[in-house]
Amino acid sequence: MESGILSGLDCFDFESxxxxxxxxxxxxxxxxxxxxxxxYVSHDQDGGxxxxxxxxxxxxxxxxxSVHARHIFEQNPDQLRDFTxxxxxxxxxxxxxxxxxxxxLTPEED
Numbered sequence: 001m002e003s004g005i006l007s008g009l010d011c012f013d014f015e016s017x018x019x020x021x022x023x024x025x026x027x028x029x030x031x032x033x034x035x036x037x038x039x040y041v042s043h044d045q046d047g048g049x050x051x052x053x054x055x056x057x058x059x060x061x062x063x064x065x066s067v068h069a070r071h072i073f074e075q076n077p078d079q080l081r082d083f084t085x086x087x088x089x090x091x092x093x094x095x096x097x098x099x100x101x102x103x104x105l106t107p108e109e110d
Contacts (some may be wrong), residue, residue, distance in 0.1 A: 007093075008031050009061040009101070010092040010102070011086055011091075011092070011102040011104075012064070012071065012082070012085045013085055013086075013087045016085070017019065018081075018084035018085050019040070019069055019084035019085075020069065021068065021070035021073065022068055022069070022070065022071055023049070023068065023069045024066050024067070024068060024069075025048070025049040025050065025051055025067065025072065026049070026051070026052075026065070026066055027050070027051045027052060027064075027065050027066075027067055027072060028053055028063050028064065028065065029062075029063055029065055030053045031051060031052065031053050031072070031075070032057060032065045032067060032071075033065075035051040035075060037053065037079075037094075037096040038051045038052065038053065038072065038075075038076055038079070038080055038094075039052070039053055039054035039085065040052040040053070040054065040092070040093050040094065041080065041083040041086065041090075041091055041092045042084065042090070042091040042092075042105060043087065043088050043089070044088065044089070044105070045088050045089050045105075047088065049051055049069070049086075050052045050086075051069075051072045051080065054094065061106075069084070089104055089105050090102060090103065090105065091102060091103055091105055098102050
């Protein structure tokens, strides 16, 4: 799924503005309705953000929900704010504990 695991700072651009609280992002119903934790964040080349659970069933349009970023931040206080600085074309995938893998999206994923 992912390509090229990167060191942390390679995927972040702290010089550019972060994703704002009122920006619309895509999430899945498990995160939004069932309050499951976010385990995958991506910043697509088109500028869109996705904040998803660790499920692999994100294939139907009915599973996607567009919400303001602040709602996701409220559900996950302090855990996700740094990912608002992800460079376009990068992802972060939660592993265990506080560990996240960072890397570049493949063209199929973007």
